Amino acid sequence: MATYKEIVGQKITKLTSDPSEPKTGQMWYNSTIGTLRGLGVVSAWSSGGSAITARQAGGAAGQGPQTAGLMFGGYTPPPFSSLTEEYNGSGFSTGGALPAAVADNRGAGTQTAALSFMGLSNPSTFVNASFEYDGSSWGSPTSMNTSRYSGGGAGIQTAGLAYGGFTTTTSNATEEYDGSSWTSVNNMSTARYSFGTAGIQTSAIAVSGVTTTRVANVEEYDGTNWTAGTNYPITTGGTQGFGATNTAAIFAGGATSPPTLVTTCNSYNGTSFASVPSLSNSASGGYTGGSNTAGLYMSGIRTAPGTSAGDTEEFNTSTNTITAAAWASGGNLNTSRKALGGAGSPTAALGFGGYNPGNKNETEEYNGTSWSEQNNLNLARGYIAGAGTQTAALGFGGYSVGSGSVNNTEEYDGSSWTNGGNLLLGRNNMGGCGTQTAGLGFGGAPPNSDQSLEYDGSSWTAGNPLNVAKQALRGAGTQTAGLAMGGSPSDLPSTTEEYNGTSWTTGNNLNVNRNNAAGNGIQTAAFLAQGNAGHPVSPQSAGAENYDGTSWRTIVNLPAGKSQSAGAGTQAAALVFGGFPLTAATSEFEPETSTANVTNFTTS
DSSP: OOOHHHHHOOOOEEESSOOSSOOTTOEEEETTTTEEEEEOOEEEEEEOOOOSSOOBSOEEOTTSOTTSEEEEOOBOSSSBBOOEEEEOSSOEEEOOOOSSOBBSOEEEEETTEEEEEOOEEETTEEEEEEEEEOSSOBOOOEEEEEEEBSOEEEEETTEEEEEEEESSSEEEEEEEEOSSOEEEEOOOSSOOBSOEEEEETTEEEEEEEESSSEEEEEEEEOSSOEEEEOOOSSOOBSOEEEEEETTEEEEEOOEETTTEEOOOEEEEOSSOEEEEOOOSSOOBSOEEEEOSSEEEEESOEEETTTEEOOOEEEEEEESEEEEOOEEEEOOOOSSOOBSOEEEEETTEEEEEOOBSSSBOOOEEEEOSSOEEEEOOOSSOOBSOEEEEOSSSEEEEOOEETTTEEOOOEEEEOSSOEEEOOOOSSOOBSOEEEEOSSSEEEEOOBTTTBOOEEEEOSSOEEEEOOOSSOBBSOEEEEOSSSEEEEOOBOTTSOOOEEEEOSSOEEEEOOOSSOOBSOEEEEETTEEEEEOSBSSSTTSOBBOOEEEEOSSOEEEEOOOSSOBBSOEEEEOSSSEEEEOOBTTOOOEEEEEOOEEEEOEEEEOOO
8 A cells, every 4th residue: 555655745944054965856954045945866977898899880789788798899900800899887798609799780788698690701791590509608690681781779588670771772671589599570761780779679769870871760660560750950971879668769970061070969769859967978889788777878970080089978867967987187206217116005005126217216105185205215126016005015036227137126114215125036017916924926037937935924935937937027916815916928819817814816917918017916906907908018008907806897097108107006996107108197997977967946
């Protein structure tokens, strides 16, 4: 039986301040400011984690939620891609590759039950194959009736819809998929390609697109017939849509004529279009999914005349204001340098050693706002490994110009450095983690090493070796729960290895081969940022990834590509500083936050 509050609602209370956690639908009178207040609905786009590989014009699982996106195929360098990426609401991880590279394919379904169909396998070969995805791999092909590319896709894996596209000319062909075969059904009224889509097999929509020129007309499908809808407010090609049906959808971006990328977004309620907040960055040909209140726009063309980018934007309509995760600028180091050591937390960090361009012995402490000079290392060097905290740090190994790789260990007490027990042999560019009295060092050069060493506060002893000999790797965790991340040589996958205090076991690879990066955290919640994405002389990366103890997922990119920077902190509160090209910059990671959108109301 319904309660009185459910039937009548809650009374408006008089308060001297806003409630700390207001409920949806709640209203109150704030007597301090003399205003009737409540939670207001707000729509906005915010940034999500960056794609592993920037691309455009592929397939997506449109019926999946915002927290379970899927994109596959598309154009990348080289032109056609078989890559699949899965989004979890914060970042991407690598999924099972398509059986063949394809672009201008289309998709349907969800992250664990998706469908890819049509496309181009090279610039002149039209595809009629469709494939099903089970959340890890793509199955055997099923043939469509019409080979084509750049059409529309809607529905789920067992009830898919393919419509329009291009063969040797524009197509109006429509086909339905029942989970095993494709059936030709009634054609669209207007043959077109590169148009916006949304919905399911019995409630789909085609918005704008290209015939011989860009058009603004709209068609809706009810499971049997196509009928004309209200024209789209602007004439575009490459507009992307998302939504559960053709009566509750959002359409975003696209390109007008002459080709100009737009940020324009509109909602559709089955009768009319209405303007909603624009994308943060102009876009066309991206990958979409989700609902009209919690949608997702991934990658796509972000810069004319066709440059792909890995940007992800999330669309939300709710009573909360969402502030996206981002890297913010912190206070600069007093001395620009690369190949320095790091330890501590974002509000109590330590940076020491490095190059600029000669050996550096400077030590600096960070308080969350600014860096201050402290007593120097006893031996100036770069490529030094670090562990511990700001008041109990450990610096070991490194490379000193003129002396080569060194075995020196130094301990910092929050004021000055004292010499500790030497490494068993000289090493530089090692990975390190743990504490001052229970440290762990591994890998390094020269040559690439698999050596693992444990420190007890006075001396080092040999532990069991890594599975892969590497240098330029980074560490996280403790002496009994350590993590080795990335590294070089670059012709090997960027492996992850976990240490249990006795031996190393191989974990899942990074999404991007990364060496000379900045990292820290714990074994089940680590981060790795920037670095050389591949060969040590390859361009510096601005990307970053988080590890959850099982797999790696991308997070939002840093402001600039760097390598040989240092890291401190945790996955949720990370700090990256210094690096090459020579810089004093500090970046602080700020996770996504959500706050109630308290709004003033009037009776007028």
